[in-house]
Amino acid sequence: MAGILILGEIEGDALGSITGELATVGQALAATSGDEVAVALLGGTPDSFAGDAIAAGADKVYTVADPLLADGQIDAYLSAFEQAVQQTSPSVVLIGKTELGRDLGPRLAFRMGVGVAQDCVELSVDESTGRVSALRPVYGGNAMAKVTFQGDGIQIAVVRPKTTEAPEPDTSRTGETQALSVELESSVIKARRVDTVTQASEGVRLEDATIVVSGGRGLGGEEPFETLAGLASMLGGAMGASRAACDAGWLDHSYQVGLTGKTITPDLYITVAISGASQHMAGCSGAKHVVAINRDQDANIFKSCSYGVVGDWNKVLPAFIETVSELINS
Ligand SMILES: Cc1cc2nc3c(=O)[nH]c(=O)nc-3n(C[C@H](O)[C@H](O)[C@H](O)COP(=O)(O)OP(=O)(O)OC[C@H]3O[C@@H](n4cnc5c(N)ncnc54)[C@H](O)[C@@H]3O)c2cc1C
Known part of the structure; x- marks a missing residue:
């Protein structure tokens, strides 16, 4: 099955805005290809956010629930998301350049033996090849480079947050939710989060x-x-x-x-x-x-x-x- 798969993110008790931003990017790419835009939600109890992901623009939501995913350990996320990609076989994978995504994107690409476009600020479909083209800043932001995926492997793009506006949630949207089962061993976790320091901030972020x-x-x-x-x-x-x-x-x-x-x-x-x-x-x-x-x-x-x-x-x-x-x- 070809399609667009987004790594959804849950921030605290809400769906991260990057999920809606990526759904918007995905829907724009799908306008050319007609692909389905799916969001994978990983966590301890991700099901409760499925409706929000559909309202934010997903056609379908895959949920992956596992206690090891409850506290945001990147190694567990990587292993689970890799299995989700293998099971759903998308042609395009979209990941936010967030604290999680900036590390997970390249590691996923390495594991799958494909290329990754990092720090994308704009994505489009190349008319001649049908492959994804990405615009990314290079030389410390002094120039923009347009790169296009070649071959026929999975195209993984890590997209900079806030380069697309997240849509207002549309609760009238409908979509399917499917639970995926993955095998996660605690031994996959090589790096452990030892502490979380929350920075107090007053007013708006x-x-x-x-x-x-x-x-x-x-x-x-x-x-x-x-x-x-x-x-x-x-x-x-x-x-x-x-x-x-x-x-x-x-x-x-x-x-x-x-x-x-x-x-x-x-x-x-x-x-x-x-x-x-x-x-x-x-x-x-x-x-x-x-x-x-x-x-x-x-x-x-x-x-x-x-x-x-x-x-x-x-x-x-x-x-x-x-x-x-x-x-x-x-
Ligand atoms: C790989 C790389 C990544 C970088 N990433 C970032 C980044 O994320 N963000 C970032 O900001 N920079 C980044 N930089 C640094 C960037 O190149 C600049 O050095 C930096 O933005 C300069 O900061 P500034 O404008 O505050 O200082 P300056 O360049 O020193 O400018 C100070 C300005 O203040 C004005 N000024 C001085 N006194 C007064 C006054 N009394 N009244 C009014 N105006 C006054 C001056 O005319 C001057 O224009 C990066 C650089 C590299 C190489």
Whole structure:
């Protein structure tokens, strides 16, 4: 059987948004091939999320339940998902470039003796061969490469989160759910998770925020980020940062936006003292509107922004915050 198989992800007590994003990508590929889009849900009790996966765009859901899959051990996931792929024989496998997927994708490809397209930001079907083509950033985000799968083996693509919008759940969608049985031995688990540290975060998550305010190295230190955090919270958004600011130790790397940080797709992205290096822009190219404050009129960020202010943030930011505050309170 040919088809598209997605590695679904369950985050806590909800279906991970990457599952809906991949279902959207899968349905777009299937529009050409007519393939069925299936989601494999692995976990301790994955059945309860099957309806959500169908509402998110799956035509079919395969559930794989095993106690060894309950606590997210990658070796157990890899073994179970490999067996799910063998049993369902898809032509395309879609995996999110998440904490789990970025490792699982290449390991699965190696085991199956096929190639993998990592860090894809766009997938399409090559008209001449019918094979999947993937667009991926290369040379540290300075160029995009289009690669097309050759031969007739399984095509495995690891897709960057937030490059496609997850659809609003459509509860009127219907689909079949089928339980797969796999053989899992605890001996497959070579790496063990010894601890989980949950980072406390206030307000909206950076990846989910519709408004993000980010600061860069030009802020000169840790303290101005408190002002940015205040602005972000005033706007009901989240704060981000450039890698240079995180590397300087002013903020934790969980705030980093960019190629090696988080991909964000806010409606409004306000950058303060960020140069707009390609590696930073790779993480925010999906922002609908970019506002930039930078004292260098030739800064790269001005090529990508809808509104730009050339000036010292020390002068521009207080006036900006005052105006935002007036508008919010009026
Ligand atoms: C493989 C690789 C991956 C990378 N991944 C990432 C990534 O994920 N995210 C990321 O951000 N970077 C990433 N980088 C680093 C990236 O190339 C840049 O070095 C980084 O984004 C620069 O951060 P910045 O804009 O804060 O600092 P700078 O480039 O130092 O820019 C600071 C800006 O602040 C402005 N400024 C200074 N003072 C003021 C002032 N008083 N008022 C107003 N403006 C002022 C300056 O004009 C300048 O434009 C990566 C690099 C590589 C090689």
